[in-house]
Amino acid sequence: MTRIFVPRDAAARAVGADRVATTIVQEARRLGLAVDVVRTGSRGLFWLEPMIEVETPGGRIAFGPMTAKDVPGLFAEGLPLSAAHPLCVGRPEDIPFLKRQTRITFARCGIIDPLSLADYRAHGGYRGLERARSLGAAGTVDEVTKSGLRGRGGAGFPTGIKWKTVADTAADRKYIVCNADEGDSGTYADRMIMEGDPFLLIEGMTIAGFAVGATKGYIYIRSEYPDAIRVMERATVLAEAEGLLGAEAKFDIEIRVGAGAYVCGEETSLLESLEGKRGQVRAKPPLPAHKGLFGKPTVINNLISLATVPAILADGAKHYADLGMGRSRGTMPIQLAGNVKHGGLFEAAFGLTLGEIVDDIGGGTASGRPARAVQVGGPLGAYFPRALFDTPFDYEAFTARDGLIGHGGVVVFDDSVDMARQARFALEFCAIESCGKCTPCRIGSVRGTETMDKIIAGDRPEANLALITDLCQTLKFGSLCALGGFTPYPVMSAIKHFPEDFTRPRLAAAAE
Amino acid sequence: MLPILHDLQAVFGCVPPAAVRLVADALNLTRAEVHGVVSFYHDFREQPAGRHVLKLCRAEACQSMDGERLARAFLDRLGVEWGDTTPDGRFTVEATYCLGLCACAPSAMLDGEPIARLTQASFDEIAREVGQ
Ligand SMILES: Cc1cc2nc3c(=O)[nH]c(=O)nc-3n(C[C@H](O)[C@H](O)[C@H](O)COP(=O)(O)O)c2cc1C
Ligand code: SF4
Ligand code: FES
Ligand code: FES
Numbered sequence: 001m002t003r004i005f006v007p008r009d010a011a012a013r014a015v016g017a018d019r020v021a022t023t024i025v026q027e028a029r030r031l032g033l034a035v036d037v038v039r040t041g042s043r044g045l046f047w048l049e050p051m052i053e054v055e056t057p058g059g060r061i062a063f064g065p066m067t068a069k070d071v072p073g074l075f076a077e078g079l080p081l082s083a084a085h086p087l088c089v090g091r092p093e094d095i096p097f098l099k100r101q102t103r104i105t106f107a108r109c110g111i112i113d114p115l116s117l118a119d120y121r122a123h124g125g126y127r128g129l130e131r132a133r134s135l136g137a138a139g140t141v142d143e144v145t146k147s148g149l150r151g152r153g154g155a156g157f158p159t160g161i162k163w164k165t166v167a168d169t170a171a172d173r174k175y176i177v178c179n180a181d182e183g184d185s186g187t188y189a190d191r192m193i194m195e196g197d198p199f200l201l202i203e204g205m206t207i208a209g210f211a212v213g214a215t216k217g218y219i220y221i222r223s224e225y226p227d228a229i230r231v232m233e234r235a236t237v238l239a240e241a242e243g244l245l246g247a248e249a250k251f252d253i254e255i256r257v258g259a260g261a262y263v264c265g266e267e268t269s270l271l272e273s274l275e276g277k278r279g280q281v282r283a284k285p286p287l288p289a290h291k292g293l294f295g296k297p298t299v300i301n302n303l304i305s306l307a308t309v310p311a312i313l314a315d316g317a318k319h320y321a322d323l324g325m326g327r328s329r330g331t332m333p334i335q336l337a338g339n340v341k342h343g344g345l346f347e348a349a350f351g352l353t354l355g356e357i358v359d360d361i362g363g364g365t366a367s368g369r370p371a372r373a374v375q376v377g378g379p380l381g382a383y384f385p386r387a388l389f390d391t392p393f394d395y396e397a398f399t400a401r402d403g404l405i406g407h408g409g410v411v412v413f414d415d416s417v418d419m420a421r422q423a424r425f426a427l428e429f430c431a432i433e434s435c436g437k438c439t440p441c442r443i444g445s446v447r448g449t450e451t452m453d454k455i456i457a458g459d460r461p462e463a464n465l466a467l468i469t470d471l472c473q474t475l476k477f478g479s480l481c482a483l484g485g486f487t488p489y490p491v492m493s494a495i496k497h498f499p500e501d502f503t504r505p506r507l508a509a510a511a512e
Numbered sequence: 513m514l515p516i517l518h519d520l521q522a523v524f525g526c527v528p529p530a531a532v533r534l535v536a537d538a539l540n541l542t543r544a545e546v547h548g549v550v551s552f553y554h555d556f557r558e559q560p561a562g563r564h565v566l567k568l569c570r571a572e573a574c575q576s577m578d579g580e581r582l583a584r585a586f587l588d589r590l591g592v593e594w595g596d597t598t599p600d601g602r603f604t605v606e607a608t609y610c611l612g613l614c615a616c617a618p619s620a621m622l623d624g625e626p627i628a629r630l631t632q633a634s635f636d637e638i639a640r641e642v643g644q
Binding site: 010011013014015046047049182183184185186187188190191223224225226227256257258259260261262273276277278279280335336337338339340343344345366375379409411412413414417422425429432433435 | 513514515517518539548549552553554555556567571572573574575576577608609610611612613614615616617619621624625626627628629
């Protein structure tokens with residue numbers, strides 16, 4: 001029996017992986033080939049998706065990007081498949097994009113059957129929980145602190161310190177909440193783990209529960225991710241059946257689905273939403289670590305933070321902390337997206353420069369035109385011009401340049417981009433997604449969008465740019481959360497680094 | 513409350529105003545509170561959508577791959593605006609902000625199924641599939 005691996009990742013499905021899988025089964029049956037199609041997560045080399053991998057005595061060989069039409073030709077000469085086929089990309093581990101990575105959190109993603117606990121265990125699963133139990137609760141928190149892991153949801157707060165606060169707060173009930181709202185454009189790391197390695201998240205949350213003394217966990221998944229919701233639900237059922245969740249494990253997980261509100265990714269808004277309310281942001285203090293879900297001490301972490309903990313425990317804090325630069329320790333799953341030739345997930349130690357990421361790893365733009373602007377860190381992240389391509393991927397380095405790395409999304413634009421429109425979109429997005437609590441965010445964003453329209457129409461650009469700058473100051477200092485508070489990043493970076501796009505005389509028709 | 517609202521919408525295609533009172537009674541809340549929740553979230557509708565729903569991504573990664581121009585052309589061809597349903601009541605086009613398919617932009621979801629690397633030809637195919 002030859003095993004053929006075909007991703008069931010939503011992005012692979014979106015470009016035809018299901019049809020490829022079905023055609024392989026049909027073709028194998030027709031030719032009488034002994035083939036077993038295994039659906040996996042994605043390796044994250046999205047320009048090659050659908051990428052299939054065929055088991056051979058010398059390891060797996062990959063082919064991509066496949067279409068259903070390519071399948072009969074590929075199998076025409078039977079098995080083993082010919083490595084001389086034009087779609088053969090060789091051993092996946094040898095593809096430079098994968099070879100150059102340091103895969104810790106994503107070590108298994110795209111390799112195993114996501115819903116096979118046997119596969120998960122065979123690839124090192126549950127070693128982290130085992131070590132946590134041997135270290136004890138306090139020892140586990142210590143280990144996470146020593147690893148230097150910082151929250152991967154955006155704010156970069158040290159995970160160990162957050163856990164310690166919850167561990168030290170006495171209460172009859174505590175909660176672990178996984179933030180899987182992943183609303184940032186250009187990001188998909190959370191989605192890939194849920195679809196490709198769901199037991200990793202279950203293990204990470206179980207460790208968190210053990211470490212802080214919580215017996216109940218929630219995973220809040222955005223509704224835009226139906227595939228991830230399906231896989232996670234199935235995985236929790238399978239884990240329960242094996243006693244890895246439930247009474248025996250002293251930890252339970254419930255899955256909750258969002259309802260299309262970006263702001264619900266903000267931690268206090270998410271907690272309100274979990275409680276069945278409008279997702280309005282709460283003022284802090286109290287911190288969720290003291291009074292979180294239903295008023296109880298709560299660890300709320302991004303999915304990647306939680307999913308990185310098992311490897312930290314399994315291989316030791318030092319192994320993780322030895323990677324990275326400055327105060328950014330370990331690895332970051334960088335997500336290359338948009339107009340980029342090699343779009344995909346690149347997990348690497350902190351410290352690569354933006355230029356290396358976009359030009360070397362990403363291979364430049366998909367359109368072949370020059371890369372002109374790169375938005376890092378989602379819709380609240382700054383636009384970087386080529387002149388800042390020497391910025392290293394590191395929390396502090398990005399902050400020093402009025403940007404942020406956020407959840408690790410890198411969206412590339414070529415020279416056809418109109419930065420005035422991008423600035424307008426940032427304000428419009430703030431208006432659409434504002435929770436409504438703060439006036440600058442709720443109203444200012446609407447006025448800002450209108451003012452940008454005037455600038456785009458060529459109406460007194462200088463006076464209107466001054467108004468925008470003023471509004472951004474108000475947003476920055478008069479907002480309760482980072483939706484209003486950080487919208488100035490994309491707006492002001494666009495104005496600062498691409499001023500020519502704001503004063504260009506335009507055809508009246510282009511102003512819509 | 514969100515799980516209840518999701519279930520209602522799965523059955524009725526929307527959260528009907530009549531259901532707001534029932535939910536309020538069941539959860540011991542006021543109707544205003546329930547309405548507040550329903551109206552806060554972009555997902556919940558007060559009217560059912562068309563038989564087919566296309567959620568088109570309008571976020572940055574999809575913008576960088578010309579998604580806005582393709583989307584505009586498609587809306588114009590159907591003669592509808594964002595959020596509208598075609599006059600025959602069969603097809604709704606909605607904006608969404610990122611589907612996590614950003615490395616294969618531009619992208620969309622048709623009746624819950626992801627589609628990416630959209631081109632003019634993909635839109636022709638979508639139109640055929642939904643009978644437009
Ligand atoms: C508007 C807004 C949206 C956010 N969206 C997300 C999100 O989708 N996922 C996430 O993990 N964190 C998001 N955050 C950050 C969370 O508030 C919070 O910092 C994070 O969940 C903490 O987990 P971490 O320490 O593991 O990063 C968002 C913040 C803001 C202000
Ligand atoms: S800044 Fe905006 S989203 Fe954040 S709390 Fe204020 S109104 Fe709500
Ligand atoms: S409720 Fe806010 S102004 Fe009336
Ligand atoms: S920006 Fe369109 S799918 Fe992410």
